[in-house]
Amino acid sequence: IPGDITLGGLFPIHSRGPHGVNCGELKKEKGIHRMEAMLYALDQINSDPELLPNITLGARILDTCSRDTYALEQSLTFVQALIQKDTSDIRCSNGEPPIIRKPERVVGVIGASASSVSIMVANILRLFEVTPLCTGSGEGQVSEVVTSKHIRSKVNGEQPNAAKPRWGAKSSPIADLEDVAEGAVTILPKRASIDGFDQYFVSRSLENNRRNIWFAEFWEDDFRCKLNRPEMKLDPDKKKCTGDERIGRDSSYEQEGKYQLDEFTCEACPSNMRPAPNRTACRPTPIIKLEWNSPWAVVPTSLAMLGILTTSAVVVTFIRFNDTPIVRASGRELSYVLLTGIFLIYLITFLMIAEPGVAVCALRRLLLGLGMAITYSAMLTKTNRIYRIFEQGKRSVTPPKFISPSSQLAITFILICVQVLGVFVWFAVVPPHTIIDYEELRPPNPDLARGIL
Structure with missing residues (x-):
């Protein structure tokens, strides 16, 4: 749309396409409706002779296809006019230099909708001093932009060139950044139905x-x-x-x-x-989670059961032949510890598939690393014991210190305690909790919306 001043627009006209395809199905509300809202706003501004006298706003609107990489490619067209190209070696067939029409300069870009898209596009546009206005992004990921140079430029006295609705109404996006955000001017648009837009949109047709x-x-x-x-x-x-x-x-x-x-x-x-x-x-909104009868759960649980049965069979064998020379020579105490760690590694599979909750999340944190810590601590202690015995044998017949079963167990448990201590510090800093993501599966049709636990 031509105009004296051109604004860019990035809207998810289509959803993300399947593998190998950029764009998928059409998105009505978040795509077409939002795009038409921008066109309606431009019409209202251009038709008001007192608002911008003798100035007409134009637009160049592109489709992001709800994909950050595709939106990045599209946004590069907004800065073509700002990129200097060397055409000195280009000549027409008659020897004259070509007349290259320079694209109109885009002074600002409205959009995009998804936070991941907004962040990537904003990082590119700010290099060319093009103002992005991210009006529909969620707070979770766009809060990363707060920690970027957009808001940190305020510390150096510069004007921030990105704005996000609801930043001024909620404290979560600026958590731990209060000193940086203090005194910042935020934008909180008024949310209200515009009767004129409803009348405008329902009057749209293929002809007009x-x-x-x-x-x-x-x-x-x-x-x-x-x-x-x-x-x-x-x-x-x-x-x-x-x-x-x-x-x-x-x-x-x-x-x-x-x-x-x-x-x-x-x-x-x-x-x-x-x-x-x-x-x-x-x-x-219905909540979906990994079910026990899902193939993504049946396969790992089957393998985990096979591993648990195999480990249990080895434990039974060790107990049956506990006093035989072979078992005693293998370091039976550390072998039991090693088998315990392997058992926990297989057991964590069931916790990863179980329905998330505070208790389940806490056990996941604890056992996921504990099984590996027990296993590697036992292996390290056994390997170190054998190494020290052979090294001591080269110098004297006196056995080295701390090679008794009780000493070996003490060394192993000290190593394991380091892992356990780290987990409890993690508990204190970030207590176990569950999150339901309602944005990942929010299609244009609200009947198909789902939350992911």
């Missing part, structure tokens, strides 16, 4: 919205029909679009992630909930 290059695809997806597009084959299972369909009349339309509070008001559902089918209330 040709500036949106993805609108034809949205039309097909929204009305479940097919247009006669040269690059697309007509699906016989879908009806043909007539072009007379209307948004809100022949298809459902509601603002992103909201439910109808009353006759005139819509409210956004909390992050752990989704709208009900009739959009009049919120309902809990």
Whole structure:
């Protein structure tokens, strides 16, 4: 869209595609709706003669496909005008230097939506002094940007060139960075329904919205029909679009992630909930976790059971022949310790698959490293004992110190205690807890939303 001043836009018009494909299915609310909201805002600004007199805002909007690497490639087009290219050795067929049209300069970029995409794009744009406005990113990952030069530039007296909604309303993004964030100016946009946008969006059609290059695809997806597009084959299972369909009349339309509070008001559902089918209330988002009957659980548990049975068989054999010369020569005390560590290593498999909870998470931390610590401590002590015996035998017939079974066990347990102490320090610094991720599986269709435990 041409204009005196050009703004960039990065929106997840499509979801992340499968392996080897950049883009997947169309995203209505977070993609098309947000993009049309930006176009609507530009129309309102450009139509107001008092807001920016004699200045028209233009836009260059690109699709991130919900993928950070793809968004990075797309964002490089925003800075093409700022990159100096050497064309001195390029000549046309008539010997004249070529006339290269320089792309318009983008002064700011709105987007992207996902935090991982916003962080990567912001790090590139800031090198060219292009202002990114990340309006839809989550706090968890974007808080990393707070620790980057964006906010740390404030310490040097520079103007921060990135803004994030809700930074001024919550303390979690600036935890342990209060001294850096003190005095910062934050942006907290007012969230409210705009009646004009609803009227604008439902009036969009194939004829009056040709500036949106993805609108034809949205039309097909929204009305479940097919247009006669040269690059697309007509699906016989879908009806043909007539072009007379209307948004809100022949298809459902509601603002992103909201439910109808009353006759005139819509409210956004909390992050752990989704709208009900009739959009009049919120309902809990289902939580998915690794189940015991899943192939991803059956295979490792089967291998763990085989290892536990094998280890138990070795322990029974050692107990049966406990006083034989072979078992005694192998260092039976440390051998039992070694077998205990191996048993714990196999046992941790069941804790990794069990439903996460405070107790389960605590045991995971403790046993995951404890099994390895017991195993390697016993092996190290046994190897050191044999080495010292042979080295002492070269010099004298006097046996070295601390080679008795009790001494060997004491050395092993001292080494194990170092691991246990580290785990308890970890408990004190970061207590065991569970996290439910509601953003990983939040598709355009809220009925398919899931939380990951």
